[in-house]
Amino acid sequence: MxxxxxxxxxxxxxxxxxxxxxxxxxxxxxxxxxxxxxxxxxxxxxxxxxxxxxxxxxxxxxxxxxxxxxxxxxxxxxxxxxxxxSSRQPSGTLRIYCHPTFGKSQLAQLLPRFAQATPEVVPDVTLADDDVDLVEQGFDVGIFIGLQKFDASMIVRRLATSNVVLTASPDYLARRGAPARPSDIAQHDCLNFAFEQLRHVWPVAWNDEVVNVPVTSRMVSNSGDILREAALAGMGIMPRSSFTLGADFDSGALVQLLQGHHVGQLSVMMVYPSRRLLSAKVRSFVDFMSAQFPRPESDPWLPGA
The missing domain is CATH 1.10.10.10 (Winged helix-like DNA-binding domain superfamily/Winged helix DNA-binding domain)
Structure with a gap:
């Protein structure tokens, strides 16, 4: 057989x-x-x-x-x-689609290293949060996050899992105190994404249980950048994807609350049309990105996540 x-x-x-x-x-x-x-x-x-x-x-x-x-x-x-x-030299224009949030916070830092390793490949990068048809729009490869839709016939490789965590500025915490447990969030000002499922309740996973916390929104927006500016200004507590928080955590501008918790998780996925007869330029990018994220089930942006 x-x-x-x-x-x-x-x-x-x-x-x-x-x-x-x-x-x-x-x-x-x-x-x-x-x-x-x-x-x-x-x-x-x-x-x-x-x-x-x-x-x-x-x-x-x-x-x-x-x-x-x-x-x-x-x-x-x-x-x-x-x-x-492997016997072919990667070369030519590589058209890459990427979700803006991941593109600005992560891909922008990785592309110079990829370009150095593959000098004959010219990355052509498009950032957009609209629905994208990779084949119809001529992309070689795409980076999608969360619930973004793509054709089911595509090849999908998960790169990483990003936890959505709660953060606030030191100034806000000095005035209002840091929550010691999920239920404490109900007493705080919240900076909320404009998603109906999060409008009134945040499902906080913490210590092996999920606590549905009623929240009071101080501000609501569909823009993570607007909510970030409000958080930096000390207006309240904000949920945000871990891959966007490195610089703010490193500088101390924002502080992670309730260590070990999350209010959701986002898959970061690399998507490309076919693994058969894959061009050397696409193969080089797929291999490069896979090497940057060797543990796709884990969150590389939060220690111990």
Missing amino acids: DRLGSMRVFARVVDLGSFAAAASALGMSAAVVTRNVADLEAHLGTRLLNRTTRRLSLTETGQQYLERVRQILLDIDDAEAAATS
Whole structure:
């Protein structure tokens, strides 16, 4: 049995929802597709798919196995793409999309190092928080955060996880005191993002529990920069993504409250159209960014997060 081939067939059957559709996509007969999945189940000694005349569904074991299979196939395809592109010199214009907040606070610092390592590549960077279609708009790679939408066919690599933490200026804390526990926030002035789900309550995860704290907004805005200026001016407590806070924490302009807490988490994702026949310039950027963030499940901007 070609185990790797059977894994690919199994994943395609799940993706397309039927043996017939997978057979058509793979250029195989339905019988060969069915045999591949059956051989895989026999090898594993367990059923992966529940079959009825109308639909297929994953068993619990099948769901767990599929998650591992997807990662294995991704790693193999990436290894092959890296080997193929390693003999080519990265060159040309690299069109990069990035969310403005991450672009200004993080990517701007990383790009000079990337440019030094790949002198024949010219980064062409666009910052925008609108919906972006990478293929339609001609981007080679994108950096997305949080709930931004992108085409499901894209290849996605999580770079890091950013905690949204509560901060305030030393001046504000000198006047009003620092909250000792999440419930204390209800007695403070709050600088709030214009998200309906945060308008009246902040869900503060702290000490293995989530406390829903009612808040009083001193200011509301859809701009993190406006809220930051208000926080620096001592107007109240602000939630803010950890990757934007390095300079303010280092200078002491803002102080993190309730160590170890968060009021949300944002995934930072690198997205690109295809790992097959990936150009050397895109591969070089993908590898560079992955090396900067070796632990995608962790928050590299908060010690101990």
